Amino acid sequence: MSDQPAHAPYDALLLLSFGGPEGPDDVVPFLENVTRGRGIPRERLQEVGQHYFLFGGVSPINGQNRELLAALRAEFAAHGTDLPVYWGNRNWAPYLTDTLRQLVADGHRRVLTLATSAYASYSGCRQYRENLADALAALEAEGLPLPRVDKLRHYFNHPGFVRPMVDATLAALAELPEEARQGAHLAFTTHSIPTAAADASGPAGDHGDGGAYVAEHLDVARLIADAVRAETGVERPWRLVYQSRSGAPHVPWLEPDVCDHLEAVRAEGASGVVMVPIGFVSDHMEVKYDLDTEATAKAAELGLPVARAATVGADPRFAAAVRELVLERAASERGERPERCALGALGPSHDRCPVGCCPARSPRPAAAGADSPYA
Numbered sequence: 001m002s003d004q005p006a007h008a009p010y011d012a013l014l015l016l017s018f019g020g021p022e023g024p025d026d027v028v029p030f031l032e033n034v035t036r037g038r039g040i041p042r043e044r045l046q047e048v049g050q051h052y053f054l055f056g057g058v059s060p061i062n063g064q065n066r067e068l069l070a071a072l073r074a075e076f077a078a079h080g081t082d083l084p085v086y087w088g089n090r091n092w093a094p095y096l097t098d099t100l101r102q103l104v105a106d107g108h109r110r111v112l113t114l115a116t117s118a119y120a121s122y123s124g125c126r127q128y129r130e131n132l133a134d135a136l137a138a139l140e141a142e143g144l145p146l147p148r149v150d151k152l153r154h155y156f157n158h159p160g161f162v163r164p165m166v167d168a169t170l171a172a173l174a175e176l177p178e179e180a181r182q183g184a185h186l187a188f189t190t191h192s193i194p195t196a197a198a199d200a201s202g203p204a205g206d207h208g209d210g211g212a213y214v215a216e217h218l219d220v221a222r223l224i225a226d227a228v229r230a231e232t233g234v235e236r237p238w239r240l241v242y243q244s245r246s247g248a249p250h251v252p253w254l255e256p257d258v259c260d261h262l263e264a265v266r267a268e269g270a271s272g273v274v275m276v277p278i279g280f281v282s283d284h285m286e287v288k289y290d291l292d293t294e295a296t297a298k299a300a301e302l303g304l305p306v307a308r309a310a311t312v313g314a315d316p317r318f319a320a321a322v323r324e325l326v327l328e329r330a331a332s333e334r335g336e337r338p339e340r341c342a343l344g345a346l347g348p349s350h351d352r353c354p355v356g357c358c359p360a361r362s363p364r365p366a367a368a369g370a371d372s373p374y375a
């Protein structure tokens, strides 16, 4: 036996998330952080601000991350994985740069990142890597030693991510009134993004229309729909639909919108709909507002019974999957060939994003990929 721990060469895990406001005074500065330089219409910002104010200015995302942090630490402790877990956000406290500074002060130099975004895309992957590069640049400017930062592969098709969503879909079906259940459709939802960003998502090449972003979501949707059919013996119509569109109306974004979809399936005679937010790792404001508030009101107006499946959140199976992915990546970095677990048709995602993966509209440095300016 070697005396190296199974997580070597890594000495810390960084939970990297979006961040969200924790009270009414945080809402506007948070939105300014998110939208700096992104060209989002002012009316859209005011509208989104209202979503947060409706919930007392508190985003659910931070509480969810605190729970995930606790679940990860418990999972590591239960298996003797002596790897400290840090938490930093891109757009709100605790800020990524502060967390990375602390991590370095604590003596860590080889960091593996778990982003709370499971799929490829500029918004869901490269933008996280750009913010990692920004944080490293800030440390460099302060003359601090720079840690080497890697990012875990996309986990959308890991059984520890998919199986909790299968159970959540079954539970949501059970919540529908009995007469609505048999003829209920499944609507898998994710964040809409510009079609140009979708088409360019993933490594250059081979995903067809909608790029890796749509291909990965379709793979997950199909896995869940198949598992639910196997469990219930009912073949249900399903579709991947989109929510939370922002940006100018003349720019094409992925469609159909979930609310339009509810209207369409109502007209087709669906007896109910289960909305499954596969694009979100936990209950974000997009889930609480766009699905639980807006789409649910739309369904009530249509007289269409709906239920919403829970997100993965801090499910212990997800925490176990993260530990597995950490050990897998550590083994790969040591030059071993670990088993790489994945369901569906696409296979395990790449460990390190290749040059030009999920390109930005205007190129900026991005860490934790083959085109990182850092080690």
Ligand SMILES: CC1=C(CCC(=O)O)c2cc3nc(cc4[nH]c(cc5[nH]c(cc1n2)c(C)c5CCC(=O)O)c(CCC(=O)O)c4C)C(CCC(=O)O)=C3C
Binding pocket: 018, 019, 020, 021, 031, 034, 035, 038, 040, 044, 045, 048, 059, 060, 061, 116, 117, 118, 121, 123, 124, 191, 192, 193, 194, 244, 245, 246, 247, 279, 280, 281, 283, 284, 285, 286
């Ligand atoms: C793909 C994707 C994910 C999933 C992957 C992931 O999880 O990272 C995601 C997550 C999130 N998005 C979030 C919040 C916001 N996103 C915005 C704007 C945008 N999102 C985009 C995409 C995505 N976003 C895009 C293409 C824009 C347009 C502007 C731009 O190109 O940058 C805006 C501006 C206002 C608006 O227009 O909505 C806000 C406030 C929160 C926090 C929620 C909370 O507080 O619980 C979370 C988790």
Ligand SMILES: [Fe+2]
Binding pocket: 191
């Ligand atoms: Fe977003």
